[in-house]
Amino acid sequence: MKKTVVVMVAVFVLLMSFALFAAESANLEDNNPIDKAFDKDFEEAGTTVEINYVTEKYSEAWQAELKSVTEKIKKTYKYKEDAKRVDDYVASYKSLAKKAFDLEMLNWSDTSQSPSERTFGTGGPGCAMMAESHIFKQATINLISHYESMSEGNKYKFAYKGKGAELQKIKQQNQ
Numbered sequence: 001m002k003k004t005v006v007v008m009v010a011v012f013v014l015l016m017s018f019a020l021f022a023a024e025s026a027n028l029e030d031n032n033p034i035d036k037a038f039d040k041d042f043e044e045a046g047t048t049v050e051i052n053y054v055t056e057k058y059s060e061a062w063q064a065e066l067k068s069v070t071e072k073i074k075k076t077y078k079y080k081e082d083a084k085r086v087d088d089y090v091a092s093y094k095s096l097a098k099k100a101f102d103l104e105m106l107n108w109s110d111t112s113q114s115p116s117e118r119t120f121g122t123g124g125p126g127c128a129m130m131a132e133s134h135i136f137k138q139a140t141i142n143l144i145s146h147y148e149s150m151s152e153g154n155k156y157k158f159a160y161k162g163k164g165a166e167l168q169k170i171k172q173q174n175q
Helices: 002-030 031-046 048-075 081-108 124-150 168-175
Strands: none
Touching: 002 124, 031 048, 031 168, 048 081, 048 124, 048 168, 081 124
């Protein structure tokens, strides 16, 4: 009977920990300064050129934030081998982002043509960069959650202080 209670308590604690982690990740997924800064730009981007521009800047913002959290985590480790694990983790996500880009381009390609002669729709690069951006965003959120779970006092502050792609400003300059 005691073993059953102990197992049930352990399972409960595990489930609660997972629920808290999932809630925090969801909070970062929906409530972060990068997405807030780019919301208006994505709403206003109407042409393919504008969409590609905003998406490229969005991807760059997530890549920079990924670099920031990676460096912050690596500084907490005493041994180079531990920091290398973080680098390997990030390298895996970068590889996955490239594959997400390539896969999305297939959706915009004429796959009846051979790959060396294949054409793609003008929306392809923007959508492919967005697929890539989602991978960088997820990697960043994962590392932020990791950082915050390393020590009770760790609370990550986003390095991003930008204003999105500032599409409206670019449009005004080009008029």
